[in-house]
Amino acid sequence: MNKTNRAIARQLKLAADLIELTGGNAFRARAFGSAARRIERLEESVPALVAEGTLTDVAGVGQSLAADIAEFLDTGQFPAVAELLATLPPGLLDVLRVKGLGPKKVRVLWQDLDITSLDDLEAAAVAGRIAALSGFGAKTQQNVLDQIELLQSYAGKAHTAQIADEVEELVEALRTTAGIARAEAAGRFRRQFELVEDIDLVAEGSPEAIRDTLAARGVQFESAAHAPLRGTLPSGMRLAVHPAEAGTFGRVLWAATGSEAHVEQFVDRYGLPGDTDDEATLYTSVGLPVVAPALREGTDELEAAANGALPRLVTVEDFRGSLHNHTTASDGAHTLREMGDAARAMGLEYLGICDHSRSLQVANGLSIERLMGQVEAIADLNADYAADGGPAFRILSGTECDILSDGALDFPDEVLEQLDIVVASIHSAFQLGIVEQTARLVGAAENPHIDILGHPTGRLLLRREGYAIDHDAVIAACAATGTALELNANPWRLDLDWRWVRRATAAGVLIAINPDAHATSELALVRWGVAVAQKGWLTPEQCLNTKSADDLLAWARS
Ligand SMILES: [Zn+2]
Ligand SMILES: [Zn+2]
Numbered sequence: 001m002n003k004t005n006r007a008i009a010r011q012l013k014l015a016a017d018l019i020e021l022t023g024g025n026a027f028r029a030r031a032f033g034s035a036a037r038r039i040e041r042l043e044e045s046v047p048a049l050v051a052e053g054t055l056t057d058v059a060g061v062g063q064s065l066a067a068d069i070a071e072f073l074d075t076g077q078f079p080a081v082a083e084l085l086a087t088l089p090p091g092l093l094d095v096l097r098v099k100g101l102g103p104k105k106v107r108v109l110w111q112d113l114d115i116t117s118l119d120d121l122e123a124a125a126v127a128g129r130i131a132a133l134s135g136f137g138a139k140t141q142q143n144v145l146d147q148i149e150l151l152q153s154y155a156g157k158a159h160t161a162q163i164a165d166e167v168e169e170l171v172e173a174l175r176t177t178a179g180i181a182r183a184e185a186a187g188r189f190r191r192q193f194e195l196v197e198d199i200d201l202v203a204e205g206s207p208e209a210i211r212d213t214l215a216a217r218g219v220q221f222e223s224a225a226h227a228p229l230r231g232t233l234p235s236g237m238r239l240a241v242h243p244a245e246a247g248t249f250g251r252v253l254w255a256a257t258g259s260e261a262h263v264e265q266f267v268d269r270y271g272l273p274g275d276t277d278d279e280a281t282l283y284t285s286v287g288l289p290v291v292a293p294a295l296r297e298g299t300d301e302l303e304a305a306a307n308g309a310l311p312r313l314v315t316v317e318d319f320r321g322s323l324h325n326h327t328t329a330s331d332g333a334h335t336l337r338e339m340g341d342a343a344r345a346m347g348l349e350y351l352g353i354c355d356h357s358r359s360l361q362v363a364n365g366l367s368i369e370r371l372m373g374q375v376e377a378i379a380d381l382n383a384d385y386a387a388d389g390g391p392a393f394r395i396l397s398g399t400e401c402d403i404l405s406d407g408a409l410d411f412p413d414e415v416l417e418q419l420d421i422v423v424a425s426i427h428s429a430f431q432l433g434i435v436e437q438t439a440r441l442v443g444a445a446e447n448p449h450i451d452i453l454g455h456p457t458g459r460l461l462l463r464r465e466g467y468a469i470d471h472d473a474v475i476a477a478c479a480a481t482g483t484a485l486e487l488n489a490n491p492w493r494l495d496l497d498w499r500w501v502r503r504a505t506a507a508g509v510l511i512a513i514n515p516d517a518h519a520t521s522e523l524a525l526v527r528w529g530v531a532v533a534q535k536g537w538l539t540p541e542q543c544l545n546t547k548s549a550d551d552l553l554a555w556a557r558s
Contacts, residue, residue: 003521005039005046005333008069011078012036017096018084020103021110032080035060041364043328047073091117098147099464100140108133122148154462157197158237160189161491161528166235167199170217177213180205182249186242186256192294192531194494195461198238200228202253210241250279261298262291269302294534311537314513316530318540320548322523323352324400324423324454324486324514329374330355331363333519336377336395340385342520344393350549352421353378354398354454357410360427368415371399375418394549396420400454405429407436407443409450416449421556423486423514425454426467434468441469442477451556452512452544453478455488455495463492471500479507482558484544487536489515489529490522501536510555511536512544 016032019025038060039046049055050073055066072078085093089110095118096106109115112133113124121144124130131141167185174183180203184190187200203210211221211229218234229241244252251273255263266273270286283290288305292313295301304310326332327339334342336353343351355374356365366374375397382394398421402410405428409416416422424444426437444450456474457466478485485504487496493516496504501511513529515522526545533543540546547555 003519004073005042008046008072009036009040011072011081012039015078015080015084017103018081018088021092021096021107022084022087023107024084031060031065035065041331043333089116091120094118094151095121098144098151100143100147105136105140108135118148118151150465156236156238157195157462158235159461159491160193160196160531161525163189163196163199163233163235163237166233166237167201170214170219170233171201173213173217174201174203174205174210177205177209179209180213181246182244184249184253186253187240187258190257190293191259191296192535194491194498194528194532196237198240199233200240200242200256202242202244202249202256204244204246204249207243210243214239214241247277248275250276250282254279254282257293257296259296259298262296262301265298265302292534294531295537297535311539313534314530314538314540314543314546316527318543318546319348319513319526321348321350321352321396321545321552322515322517322526323396323398323421323452323512323545324354324488325351325517325523326355326400327353329364329366329370330360331518336374336381338520339517339523340381340393340395343523344385344391346523347391348523349392350394350396350552352396352398354400354421354423356427357399357401359402359404359410363427365402365410366399368411371411371415372418396549396553398422400425401450402427403440403444405432405440407440409444409447413447413449416447419449420553421452422450423452423454424450426458430458430467432467434470437467438470438473441474445474445477445481445483448481450483452484452486452514454486454514455493455516456485457495457497459495459497460492461494466495471503475500475504475507475509478504478509484510484512487511487513487529487533487538489513489525489527491525491528494528494532498532498536501533501538505536505538505542510544511538511542 012032013036016029016036019029038058046055046069050070055061055069056063068079092110095115096103113129115121115124125141125144130136130144131138167189171183171185174180183201183203186202188196189199215221219231219239221229221231227243231239233239242252242256273282276282280290289310291301291305322343325339327334327336340351356363358365358367378395378397385393397419399411399419400423403424403426404410409424426440441453441456445453457469459466485496487501504511511533513526513533515525517523517525
């Protein structure tokens with residue numbers, strides 16, 4: 001889906017929730033809610049429709065709503081939302097974010113218990129006052145406590161993908177400022193973690209120039225004068241700037257990159273490193289190859305380096321194809337042809353299309369009939385691609401087949417066997433226990449037509465924990481059946497977690513790094529999957545996407 005459309009839909013949904021929360025007109029709330037769903041499903045981009053003056057052609061979008069949307073595109077403020085927010089205690093919005101409550105319940109909590117913040121909510125839950133409310137009960141109260149704990153653990157963190165542009169711009173600004181010789185990001189950001197809660201930068205140059213350059217870009221500094229310089233980015237993320245004197249940049253960068261365990265183990269084995277400009281010499285001077293930042297977690301990377309056993313890490317350049325992507329046939333924003341053209345333009349040799357299956361109605365899942373129609377359309381399109389004189393490229397037919405709550409697959413074998421590639425994923429019954437969830441995944445792996453288990457835990461980073469699975473049992477089932485595990489590259493997912501990737505590859509399981517693209521622009525999300533895959537020591541040979549189209553199809557058939 002188009003990013004701007006999604007942002008507009010979020011504002012409309014928020015307006016609907018705020019109207020309900022404030023006890024406003026229910027019809028008005030419903031109108032906003034249904035407009036949100038329409039815009040979410042819209043193929044055309046809303047800014048384009050606004051420019052053409054045809055936004056009111058969309059059902060449910062009248063003159064005044066169209067004007068509000070235009071204003072949002074102009075100013076970033078949605079009038080109805082701004083008006084309603086002005087009348088509410090600011091902390092109430094945090095309460096609305098608690099999963100499982102919703103505007104109706106939040107209204108009751110506010111009106112009956114005077115709850116206007118997460119702190120109030122927690123106090124009321126601890127005191128047992130929520131369970132006593134009619135329509136709430138002990139289960140809701142426990143859920144509130146669990147959710148608050150989660151929200152607290154998410155606070156102050158961000159997806160690396162979300163903050164990367166901001167960090168890279170700051171580094172670039174430092175590098176291009178007179179009086180600053182060098183600058184680099186360090187810490188967990190450089191070690192390619194999926195989430196960050198603070199940013200470390202290393203800079204060599206005049207402290208005034210460093211401070212002024214960053215302050216001019218909205219960094220707020222604390223007053224303390226001694227190093228490191230601490231402050232806050234415009235996005236609210238904490239920042240530490242480590243100054244390096246001439247001739248020390250390499251050592252300072254290395255120490256600020258960490259991890260602490262890696263640095264400690266290095267010092268234990270080789271002693272304190274001397275000053276150096278170039279971080280690489282710190283390793284080479286003691287006879288080691290350079291250990292990539294992604295690997296510096298203090299596991300066995302130094303031992304591997306000493307034994308010449310460091311992995312050749314997979315890179316985006318190794319990719320020959322992309323699997324698991326969506327089109328307008330289910331919940332994607334672009335057509336088959338648009339997705340294919342975009343993948344080909346990126347230099348890929350094949351693109352797997354795995355739209356949702358029939359049970360996933362919220363995502364417009366395909367019936368068997370529609371799926372078979374798509375398979376034919378793919379064959380036609382491939383014939384065009386083969387004949388047009390362009391680079392060799394083909395679309396692989398497929399499905400993201402739902403694993404139903406009882407473990408059955410959403411399509412029968414006769415359908416699955418006609419497809420090039422089949423991803424099986426869980427999108428429902430997240431509340432089931434670890435035994436049932438594991439059985440769902442193991443059962444899917446055991447079906448000979450299933451090639452890849454999609455986003456194995458269903459987690460959404462900083463929004464929702466994954467359902468419980470027995471990773472070792474799932475890995476064992478994949479190893480026994482030759483099923484690959486997905487590392488979903490969407491920055492919200494990055495699922496399979498990289499901490500399990502090495503365990504999976506050690507068992508012989510291949511990893512498919514899939515963008516799960518719902519728009520052409522999302523094909524590039526693989527970079528985030530590759531970043532964490534490197535943390536899992538993934539090599540090109542262990543990654544499904546490095547196979548040629550023929551090898552991939554042969555693998556899928558075997
Ligand atoms: Zn999915
Ligand atoms: Zn998907």
